[in-house]
Structure formats: C-alpha cells, structure tokens
Amino acid sequence: MSSPLRIALIGAGNMGQQHYRHLKSLTEAILCAVADPGSQAAALAEEWDVAYFADHCQMLEQARPDAVIVANPNNLHVQTALDCLAAGVPVLLEKPVGVNLDEARELVAVSKATGVPVLVGHHRRHNPLIARAHELVHGGALGRLTTVTALWQLRKPDSYFETPWRREAGAGMLLTNLIHDLDLLRHLCGEVVQVQAVTSNAIRGFANEDNAAVLLQFDNGALGSMTGSDGVAAPWSWELGSGENPVYPRQADQPCYLLAGTGGALSIPQLKRWHYTEVDGGWHQVLASTQEPVTADEALRLQLQHFVRVARREVEPLVSAADAARTLALVEAIRQAAETGRACAPSVIEG
Numbered sequence: 422m423s424s425p426l427r428i429a430l431i432g433a434g435n436m437g438q439q440h441y442r443h444l445k446s447l448t449e450a451i452l453c454a455v456a457d458p459g460s461q462a463a464a465l466a467e468e469w470d471v472a473y474f475a476d477h478c479q480m481l482e483q484a485r486p487d488a489v490i491v492a493n494p495n496n497l498h499v500q501t502a503l504d505c506l507a508a509g510v511p512v513l514l515e516k517p518v519g520v521n522l523d524e525a526r527e528l529v530a531v532s533k534a535t536g537v538p539v540l541v542g543h544h545r546r547h548n549p550l551i552a553r554a555h556e557l558v559h560g561g562a563l564g565r566l567t568t569v570t571a572l573w574q575l576r577k578p579d580s581y582f583e584t585p586w587r588r589e590a591g592a593g594m595l596l597t598n599l600i601h602d603l604d605l606l607r608h609l610c611g612e613v614v615q616v617q618a619v620t621s622n623a624i625r626g627f628a629n630e631d632n633a634a635v636l637l638q639f640d641n642g643a644l645g646s647m648t649g650s651d652g653v654a655a656p657w658s659w660e661l662g663s664g665e666n667p668v669y670p671r672q673a674d675q676p677c678y679l680l681a682g683t684g685g686a687l688s689i690p691q692l693k694r695w696h697y698t699e700v701d702g703g704w705h706q707v708l709a710s711t712q713e714p715v716t717a718d719e720a721l722r723l724q725l726q727h728f729v730r731v732a733r734r735e736v737e738p739l740v741s742a743a744d745a746a747r748t749l750a751l752v753e754a755i756r757q758a759a760e761t762g763r764a765c766a767p768s769v770i771e772g
C-alpha cells in the first residue's frame with residue numbers, strides 16, 4: 422500500500438476546518454501543513470500538530486506537500502491555485518472556481534498546459550444520492566426530460582449578515598448558494614443554453630439579492646425554473662432536505678428539485694419516482710410511485726477520497742476547473758439577465 426498523501430491546507434477558516442475534520446478520518450491522506458495569515462491559524466496548526474505558515478508560497482516551497490486544499494476567500498482562489506500549479510501541486514479548490522470568467526479561463530488554461538489537476542469543491546456531486554439521480558436521469562428512467570423545478574428557499578438569521586462582506590455586491594446567494602444548485606442542475610439535466618431572471622433585494626435592502634426567480638432553457642429542450650430566497654421561513658432547499666450537513670435540522674419529506682419527463686418523474690433528495698404502469702397511461706390512471714432507500718453520505722469525505730485519487734493521477738476530476746467555470750458562466754448569465762431584463766446565454770468555456 423502506498424504511503425498517505427501529504428496534503429496542506431490553505432485557508433483554515435470555517436470550510437478549511439470542515440475539510441480537516443474529514444481528512445483526519447482518512448487513512449490514505451494526512452495533513453502536513455497549514456497556510457493562513459489569520460489570527461487563529463497558528464494555534465490551529467499547533468493543535469493539529471502540523472507546520473504553520475502565514476504565506477502559502479513559502480509553505481509550498483518548504484513543506485513540499487503532495488497536494489493542497491484551497492479554502493481561502495473567493496477573490497484569492499485563482500491566484501492561489503495558480504501558485505500551486507506552478508509548483509506542480511494538485512489542488513482541491515473550494516467553489517466558486519473564481520470571481521470572474523477571465524480568471525477562471527486562465528486557471529483552466531494553466532491546468533491544461535501543466536497537466537496538474539484541479540478539482541473544484543462542488544461537493545454535492547459526490548453524494549451517492551446525486552450519483553443515483555444522475556444514473557436514473559441519464560439511464561432514461563424519466564423518458565425525455567421535459568420540466569425541471571428547483572427550489573432554494575430558507576431563512577438565514579440576521580446574525581449571518583453581521584460579517585460585512587456578506588452584505589456586499591457580488592457576495593449574495595447567487596454566488597454563495599445557488600451556484601451549488603445550478604451546478605447540480607447542469608450535472609443532472611445538461612447544459613443550459615439561455616436564461617431569463619429577476620432578482621430583488623426587497624427583504625433586507627443590502628447590495629446583493631435576497632430573492633430570485635430564474636427561467637432556464639436546457640440544450641436538450643427541457644425547460645426549468647428556479648426560485649431562491651434566503652429570507653423566507655420555508656423548508657425547501659438541498660441543505661434542509663438532504664440531511665447532508667447535520668448543522669441544518671432536516672425536513673426529510675420536502676423536495677428541492679422536481680424533474681419530470683415523458684416517462685416518469687423524480688423528486689430529489691427523496692429519490693421518489695412516479696410512472697404509469699399502463700401503456701399510454703394518463704391522468705385518469707393511477708400514477709405509481711416508488712422510493713429508493715439511498716441515504717446522503719458525507720459528500721465532503723467522499724470528495725476528499727476522490728481528490729486523493731485525482732492527485733495520484735488515478736482518475737480525472739469529477740468537477741474540473743473548466744466544468745466549474747461553466748457553472749460560474751451560468752451564474753454570470755443569470756446576473757446579466759437580471760440586470761438587463763433580457764434573455765442571456767452563458768459564455769462558452771473551452772477545455
């Protein structure tokens with residue numbers, strides 16, 4: 422058996438600590454260093470018994486990790502990942518892949534040119550529940566996919582917005598939260614070719630959206646709608662429905678995605694399916710339903726295990742920089758559609 426992969430953590434805040442919690446449960450990898458200029462980070466590195474650096478470039482040079490997890494603020498993602506690629510070190514980069522498409526494209530190009538892999542942290546794709554939904558949709562269980570309904574409606578407490586950057590333009594739920602749902606819709610339902618959108622900040626009045634309605638046109642002809650709000654006392658979201666993260670009390674019977682096709686329908690995360698048992702069954706016949714016993718597993722742990730294999734060049738990243746850049750392009754198209762009142766197409770990302 423090969424020796425554990427030595428992984429360094431750049432950014433030991435909320436998300437970095439979650440990665441550490443899962444990393445220490447793995448036998449195939451160990452944490453070897455922390456790089457974070459923040460005031461808590463040196464004490465964490467001491468507690469975790471690993472080398473501490475304020476600067477990640479110094480860490481790359483001296484600790485020489487086999488791979489790196491980048492969980493620092495969004496606007497540092499691309500430059501930090503580029504520094505890792507220049508050192509030949511594979512990266513698990515938290516989402517979003519970058520804050521704009523130009524820098525995301527640069528990362529895609531450098532990852533391709535150097536051959537050093539980047540896995541982007543759209544971790545929900547690693548959830549077995551999503552893997553099964555993907556298998557059902559792509560295996561034809563729904564017939565021709567026709568309508569897609571996505572819900573992300575919950576309430577963040579006022580205290581969440583005491584952190585100043587969370588009230589600033591660009592840091593709203595589109596880039597922070599709905600990006601995960603949009604990534605899953607691309608993964609499950611196919612690429613989106615056009616969007617229309619309306620956003621509003623009427624609940625809190627901050628510089629970013631707290632309410633959004635989006636229309637999606639998929640390249641396979643399916644049509645979708647997504648409604649999102651982080652200011653409503655409602656139970657519909659992946660976070661509340663899936664049970665993936667125990668910090669959110671679960672609403673197990675409430676769906677967040679409803680996919681319907683000519684041959685059947687599927688609610689996620691329940692994995693409840695409907696279909697007619699008679700040939701040419703219609704609304705006068707009983708619509709039979711079944712539910713599969715797939716439980717949400719620790720997607721972050723599964724993502725880390727996948728990353729170890731990516732870093733060892735055993736598999737391609739499930740979410741490459743180019744793939745994540747396409748999700749970012751979709752977010753940008755929605756923002757542009759909301760600003761202009763026009764239908765917009767996501768920018769094309771090569772690679």
Ligand SMILES: NC(=O)c1ccc[n+]([C@@H]2O[C@H](COP(=O)([O-])OP(=O)(O)OC[C@H]3O[C@@H](n4cnc5c(N)ncnc54)[C@H](O)[C@@H]3O)[C@@H](O)[C@H]2O)c1
Binds near residue numbers: 432456517
């Ligand atoms: N996958 C998910 O579901 C998910 C959830 C939450 C956050 N995130 C992402 O994780 C990232 C971090 O978010 P967070 O909630 O942990 O934020 P956070 O503020 O808790 O942590 C950020 C950390 O980065 C450190 N940092 C700042 N500048 C740095 C630098 N130059 N080099 C290294 N470290 C630096 C800070 O000191 C802090 O410890 C963000 O990109 C966010 O989008 C992802």
